[in-house]
Amino acid sequence: MSQAKLSLDQVRLEYRTAEKTVLAIDGVSFDVPENQFAVIVGPSGCGKSSLLYLIAGLSERTGGDIRLDGREVDGPGPDRGMVFQSYTLFPWLTVRQNVEFGLVRRKVPAAERERIVDGYLNATGLAQFHDSYPKELSGGMMQRVAIIRALANDPEILLMDEPFGALDAQTRITMQQLLLKVWEASRKTVLFVTHDIDEAVLLADRVYVMSARPGRLKAVIDIPLARPRHPDAALEPEFLALKRRIQGLLGGHGDGGH
Structure with a gap:
């Protein structure tokens, strides 16, 4: 069995509003093995994005333990790369400058930076746009840049919060295939959040299904489909059976398609 890259033990998140205390995440425990593409699905408001923010160190948990490579997560760090749903590029930097941003901060030598970025x-088909600014790119291209910016910094795990949620259906399919291609080359450990069940089954080695709020781990579903995977896999009986199983666990919550 693979070594656990990421371990969550009884993770809990509460927050206060003006009127009450809200329990958002309650006692979530799971391990993500090294090199695995793991996906979290759950109904809207179940805390799946909040869980990703806790792992990224961008929010503080109320209880429990989060460890990456055995080290406790107690704040942000370069060992975790984060890709958000919204486009988070620096608008004043070119594509190349955005991708090499983390490398420059780490003082990676110029020749090595150039090799990695190129x-x-x-x-990802972005070489001809290396001098373009984000405002000159489509949404799908901006997300390509955001993904490779995170990967170029060589994090231990890539955290992705519904990164294709704002894209149109065709661009989303293209981006899923691009992500699978890049992932199969790098075999980086990935934890990916989505509400789209088709997307979860297409991408994942394993799917973690969460309940409605307070978010609890409801089931862990292994996805034994052969790789590489293509969009037409969604028509295969095994794919459809996995999709129905996850839909059943969500009780009708979650988007069945794109």
């Missing part, structure tokens, strides 16, 4: 730009 590799990702070529792999």
